[in-house]
Amino acid sequence: MISFRRTFIAVLAWLSFASMVDAQMIVAHRGASHDAPENTLSAFRLAWQQNADGIEGDFYLTADDHIVCIHDADTRRTAGVKKPVETSTLAELRSLEYGRWKNASFDGEPIPTLDDVIETVPDGKTIVIELKSDASIVPRLIETIDRFQNEPIRFLVIAFDADTVAMIKKQRPKQRVHWLTGFKQSTPSAPFHPTADEIVSTISRIGADGVGMQANRDVIDAAFVATMKQGGCGEFHVWTVDAVADAKYFADLGSIGITTNVPAVIGEGLR
Structure with a gap:
């Protein structure tokens, strides 16, 4: 009975996710990273406390072959010691500390695994997984998401690498995935790229469900979205x-x- 209930709740969560085009999620960027050390369990738990x-x-x-949560390709900025993440073992990465750089009160923060982060997510809430590794991470990612598929939470996977997005959609067509992009100019007076048409072309080619864009008001306007x-x-x-x-x-x-470092501020402002 409990298993059936959790499965039923999970289905409702997926249906709710599909209706989000009519609302805005307030997504805590690397957790509540203004107030706590980014990409740590303290930051994620605080984000939930901040609604x-x-x-x-x-x-x-x-x-x-573990998936760990960290922004940079090495550990120097947040741990003070340089270890390349992809060529280190979990045990080697866990030998370092990731919270003290932010504030002494966070001393002792370990590097979390993806499983650790997922386990913080309350029922009905969403975890947005940005992939920093290339497509080699996809089999392990899919295995992890499959293990949590009956949990009443939502998964959105995002990546800048178009080939990685395409691989996920090919292997798990129902998994929601957004391609990520920023905007650049070749000169200060040149147009920004990608254009709306270029985004559409990429999304169509790789089968993504949508796009995650750098919040540039000089680029994104009603006409851009309409295109x-x-x-x-x-x-x-x-x-x-x-x-x-x-945010408004x-x-x-x-x-x-709306992805933000200050979920409490943005949430209150929009609600």
Whole structure:
């Protein structure tokens, strides 16, 4: 009976996720990273306390096939000792400390695994998994998500690497995945790329469910969003937004998610 109930709740969670185009998730960027050390369990737990709808974390595959949560390719910035993440074992990475750089009160923070982070997610909430490793992480990622498939939580996978997105969609067509992109100019007076049409082309080619875009108000406006929707890309989220006015701007354009370092501030401002 308990198993049936959890499965039923999980189905409701997926249906709820599909309806998010009509609302905005407040997603805590690397957890509540303004107040706690990024990509740590303390930051993720604090995000839930601050009423975030979702958390976002960065994930690499280790040398011994574990998925760990850290933004940089090595540990120097957050642990003070340089160890390349992808060529280190979990035990080697766990020998370091990841919280003291932010504040002495966080001394002793370990590097979390993906499983550790998932286990913080309350029923009905969302975990946004940004893949930093290349497509080699996909088999382990799918195995992990499959183990938690009956939990009443939602998964959104995001990646800048288009080939990684395409591989996930090929192996798990029902898994929601967004391709990530920033915006660049070749010169200060040149147009920004990718354009809305270029985003549509990429999304169509790799089969992504939507796009996660750098929150650039010089690029993203009603016409930009309309072009994407007309081309078949009707779902987008933006990162990283810490001002309420900007959050309202992108919410009004129909963003399904606002990723922020200050979920309490943005959540209160939008709600």
